[in-house]
Amino acid sequence: MKQRQVIQTVQGRSTYDGAGVHINRVMGTSQLLQLDPFLLLDEFKSDNPNDYIAGFPDHPHRGFETVTYMLTGRMRHKDNQGNKGLLTAGDVQWMTAGRGIVHSEMPEQEDGLLWGFQLWVNLPAQDKMxxxxxxxxxxxxxPIFEENGVKVKVIAGEINGYKGPVDAPTTQPIYLDMELPPQASYSLSLLDHYSAFIYVYVGSAQVGNPIKTINQGTLAVLDSGNTITITTTDESARLLFIAGQPLKESIVRYGPFVMNSKEEIQQALADYQSGIL
Structure with missing residues (x-):
């Protein structure tokens, strides 16, 4: 059994997206453009309505999946195909944009904390349309289970007999929200070739041997291996553990479009401008 080690740490960058939503972009920057099959990770967290109330008005996507996970607050979505829904605390939306969609994501509150994450997951060439x-x-x-004081919420993948509800057969992702008390230790097994990272959003955690401390607001990229051990010292931690099967395909991205060639990007732009998307 080979223990995974931390090979890169990345601090999130404060920026704005949508109609002026303040976000912390952790993946999708010059520090870490992507980690196949993952393309972007944003954390949005504020109790100031001016930071989020403008939301994300109508915008297109093609060629990948967006995963929105709400910790606190309310977010309503609707699209140009008549779909709509409301995400509240603890809910997840896994949207496969495929050949294209135009949708909006708008907060439904004017005070209180809005807190959550959005992850982008690439689609293989055969599924982009x-x-x-x-x-x-x-x-x-x-499902949520607890072992030795560690709470694990299984959004995608399977661990200890608990299977997450997400269906994403190509990348077969693992998406866990973990809460570790002080002086805790937890080990996970996963396929050696999977890309994997940890994002600590409360407190701090330690990974690997030699030990690497991952502080709040830091993403840690892991090397290959089939097991990982996460520990805490005198401070509790909350973190996302995310892993998936890399696609190993060429990636060409332009804003909300992620395809395999420049020609496909040009077609996506033309389809959006003509109203086909």
């Missing part, structure tokens, strides 16, 4: 679909998953459908 598939029909778009949603997996709207309410919190009560997501």
């Amino acid at each position: 598939t029909a778009p679909r949603y997996q709207d998953i309410q919190s009560e459908r997501i």
